Amino acid sequence: xxxxxxxxxxxxxxxxxxxxxxxxxxxxxxxxxxxxxxxxxxxxxxxxxxxxxxxxxxxxxxxxxxxxxxxxxxxxxxxxxxxxxxxxxxxxxxxxxxxxxxxxxxxxxxxxxxxxxxxxxxxxxxxxxx
Numbered sequence: 001x002x003x004x005x006x007x008x009x010x011x012x013x014x015x016x017x018x019x020x021x022x023x024x025x026x027x028x029x030x031x032x033x034x035x036x037x038x039x040x041x042x043x044x045x046x047x048x049x050x051x052x053x054x055x056x057x058x059x060x061x062x063x064x065x066x067x068x069x070x071x072x073x074x075x076x077x078x079x080x081x082x083x084x085x086x087x088x089x090x091x092x093x094x095x096x097x098x099x100x101x102x103x104x105x106x107x108x109x110x111x112x113x114x115x116x117x118x119x120x121x122x123x124x125x126x127x128x129x130x
Contacts, residue, residue, distance in 0.1 A: 006039055032090050036083065067118070070111050077107050 013035035020028035051072055058068035081104025085097040 074108050
């Protein structure tokens, strides 16, 4: 599925949502969820290609695999949190969406601690000790 098909799917789903939300709001929300899943399934192959590219670049640059895996996990958490937050916003639950976003940020920070530590240690190794 290319971008034009994805955009058309999104537009059709949006129109269906607008039409159905007054008649049957739960079914309208289901249309949005199914559309999101279909779009995600359509792009999953491209996501895999991007991950493989990042991993191969990391190997060529002799970067520790732990750092590359951590960066990929951080990217994944960011997208998953954004998708979850957007779905809950679509359902009219903006307070839950903000909690999902906060949880995503906390998990990203937790995963980033080893990378931040390594950067600080590298900087400190360049500073001459007195």
